[in-house]
Amino acid sequence: MRLALLGDLHYSSMSHGTEEMRAARVRAYEHMFKAFLKEDADYHISIGDLTHEGTAQELRSIFSMLAKSEREFIHVLGNHDTYSLPKHEISMITGQVRYRAIDTPHVRLIFMDTAQEMNREDWGGELDEEQLTWIKGQIADSHEKQVLVFGHHPVFDTTARSTLDKLYIRPQDELRSIFNSRPEGGIYFCGHNHMNSIVKQGAWHYVQTAACLDVPAYRVIEVHEGEVIITHQRMLDTDLSNDIQSFCLDTPGFGPVANALGEENDLILSVRIASAAQ
Incomplete structure (x- = not known):
């Protein structure tokens, strides 16, 4: 199995911007989407904050672009995606459920909803009892x-910046406890903190991906029987960088993160995973 994973995209309608800024935004997002969707994968996954304000206009614009690609796309909800609409209305636009699991012969993919609903004052993550039980x-x-x-x-207290206020899931120790109940371990993928970071704790690896406006890139996850290989694919293009710089600093609520790229060991990972049967 092969997966392509996109970090926080923050697609914005830029309704406040100048004509030049909006034109640069269109070029930049079209460039990044084209590169991401060109990657051959079984699933193309957004790790959340696909949109910046979560408006119906932003969601419809994104999903109309996705519909042309015929890719199998999975949208993990981020806090920015849920700022403007109730989650049931988001699902009606995207055609996607809040959380779900996909099984294959050798891997289980689990997609969670850690976002609060329409809460601009608190952008931290939450899991309710129903989803924790699931x-x-x-x-x-x-x-x-x-x-x-x-x-x-x-x-909490795994990848870079995850001990800072509103930059982790609450309750802060519950999910780690659930993960640690599985001796064979696994891999948890996240975004939100806008910095590449890979950390191993016990039998689990935690893989965090930077925002695309800071680091235009995506991850590729190759899943083999007993092994997972993660690589980092940069979208290196001068015109793309110039277009992003021309509008991202004027996007309300978005601020660049220093050292977002991280170190070499925050970009690639190869993990041998023992099965429970071994």
């Missing part, structure tokens, strides 16, 4: 399969 069941029932979990917010 996740616990998914982890317990994974048996000998590899487990890859995707959520927008980091687990």
